[in-house]
Amino acid sequence: MLPLQCQAVPAKRVISMNDDVGALQGELHGWLEATWDPRMTLGEWWRQLAESGWGYAHFPADRFGKGVQPAAAGMLSRAIQTFGAVPPPGGFATAMAAPTLIDHGTDDQIRRWLPGLLTGADAFCQLFSEPNAGSDLAGLQCRAEHDGDTWVVNGQKVWTSSAQIANKAMLVARTNVEVPKHAGISYFFIDVRQPGVEIRPLRELTGRAVFNEVFFTDARIPAEDLIGGEGNGWAVANTTLAYERGRRSTGGVSSWASPGPLAGDLERPAGAFTGIRSVAPDFPAPTTAKRLAAVARALGRSSDPVLRQRLARLYSLEQAFALTGQRARDLGAAGGELAGLPNLTKMWSSHLYRESRAVTFDVLGQRGALFGYDESDAEVIEALTGIDGFAELVEVALFAAAPPIYGGSDQIQRNIVGERVLGLAREPGDDRKVPFKDLPKNS
Numbered sequence: 001m002l003p004l005q006c007q008a009v010p011a012k013r014v015i016s017m018n019d020d021v022g023a024l025q026g027e028l029h030g031w032l033e034a035t036w037d038p039r040m041t042l043g044e045w046w047r048q049l050a051e052s053g054w055g056y057a058h059f060p061a062d063r064f065g066k067g068v069q070p071a072a073a074g075m076l077s078r079a080i081q082t083f084g085a086v087p088p089p090g091g092f093a094t095a096m097a098a099p100t101l102i103d104h105g106t107d108d109q110i111r112r113w114l115p116g117l118l119t120g121a122d123a124f125c126q127l128f129s130e131p132n133a134g135s136d137l138a139g140l141q142c143r144a145e146h147d148g149d150t151w152v153v154n155g156q157k158v159w160t161s162s163a164q165i166a167n168k169a170m171l172v173a174r175t176n177v178e179v180p181k182h183a184g185i186s187y188f189f190i191d192v193r194q195p196g197v198e199i200r201p202l203r204e205l206t207g208r209a210v211f212n213e214v215f216f217t218d219a220r221i222p223a224e225d226l227i228g229g230e231g232n233g234w235a236v237a238n239t240t241l242a243y244e245r246g247r248r249s250t251g252g253v254s255s256w257a258s259p260g261p262l263a264g265d266l267e268r269p270a271g272a273f274t275g276i277r278s279v280a281p282d283f284p285a286p287t288t289a290k291r292l293a294a295v296a297r298a299l300g301r302s303s304d305p306v307l308r309q310r311l312a313r314l315y316s317l318e319q320a321f322a323l324t325g326q327r328a329r330d331l332g333a334a335g336g337e338l339a340g341l342p343n344l345t346k347m348w349s350s351h352l353y354r355e356s357r358a359v360t361f362d363v364l365g366q367r368g369a370l371f372g373y374d375e376s377d378a379e380v381i382e383a384l385t386g387i388d389g390f391a392e393l394v395e396v397a398l399f400a401a402a403p404p405i406y407g408g409s410d411q412i413q414r415n416i417v418g419e420r421v422l423g424l425a426r427e428p429g430d431d432r433k434v435p436f437k438d439l440p441k442n443s
């Protein structure tokens, strides 16, 4: 275990987990009884949920929240689901763009952008990685240049998840090549449904196209959509990445319906989106030891001693991961924070996916080589193997290659913990002193 430092941070309104959450849940229940109607459109329901403050209760009271601690907000979101209503929208807009905007946006930007982010009216994607700037994100080359009261963007992004249903995006672009690379980056909110933006899907191992290439040719951004000030994009992007890795995580639930005007869910009745779907459309959770144990039993393999050991090990890892999350939420509720915990949590999660993949293929044996790339093939294979949800099991296992890479690879998480938490020496190099234009480039 790494020696983490416990840092005191100013607490907001600290919830007593025994008393106040119960009172809040009662208040929420009353509001749901008076408001929830499965016949209203999903868009209307999400609007009411956001405006009531119950959808994102950990946000400040004047920012669509109730100012409670993240753990309490997580419980409230689960209470919405338990009641039988649709929980708030998830995805890039609510988990990353909204808290980044609250931390770095001006009052005017928050007033203009936050409602669309939290009501599900807008769907966001994250335009950070480029063909030559992934781990070395600060080496990005996509340019944004002043032209009167707009910025003009040219360049390319890649691995952009959910861009195919996004209408807006968080973009980091180079606005100054005369200064060292970290200092010449700016952060924008951009409309990606404009003539200068082309989105091309990339098919991956699972057969789906979760992510995309995005090309900019003289795309335009109004000057007032620069977030956090010119040249301050590295700090703002790091805020987004910290939220992506779990900063102030509520441990709550969000809806499996898709936000934004392009997915088509907003116009449908909210009642079509109640209940729990086991696999999220974009980022499935690792298959659990309990589910795999049931499959092992169905295949008559549950007395195999080696397999039993592996299942028990996976179960223990899941419990340790859940308890670590609970520990972080309890500490957060008491006003504390563990430096580096988001990075360690991200690595834990990657490890769980890898272990879950290994045990899945152990349990399935040779059957694990079968995968249907369309629905009819998947049905044939499920009938042949006689295992319920077979396609989903293999798909999640194939997807396990992704978490150790996205949001910063495992190696990069280790570098961050080494440099920023343990105070070890930075990687050698003078890229923090030399102007970006004079640095060697990959292309």
Ligand SMILES: Cc1cc2nc3c(=O)[nH]c(=O)nc-3n(C[C@H](O)[C@H](O)[C@H](O)COP(=O)(O)OP(=O)(O)OC[C@H]3O[C@@H](n4cnc5c(N)ncnc54)[C@H](O)[C@@H]3O)c2cc1C
Pocket (backbone or CB within 6 Å): 125, 126, 127, 128, 129, 130, 131, 132, 133, 134, 135, 136, 158, 159, 160, 161, 162, 210, 211, 401, 402, 403, 405, 406, 407, 408, 409, 410, 411, 412, 415, 427
């Ligand atoms: C499923 C998925 C979804 C994604 N979604 C998005 C998205 O929505 N938006 C977005 O902007 N990006 C997205 N990404 C991109 C992701 O952030 C990058 O893939 C990631 O940052 C790694 O960059 P890279 O692929 O260029 O690999 P590279 O940076 O080229 O790294 C290659 C290998 O070298 C290692 N390495 C590189 N530098 C170092 C170093 N200094 N020290 C030690 N090891 C190092 C890496 O760990 C890795 O193993 C997604 C990726 C995946 C897999």
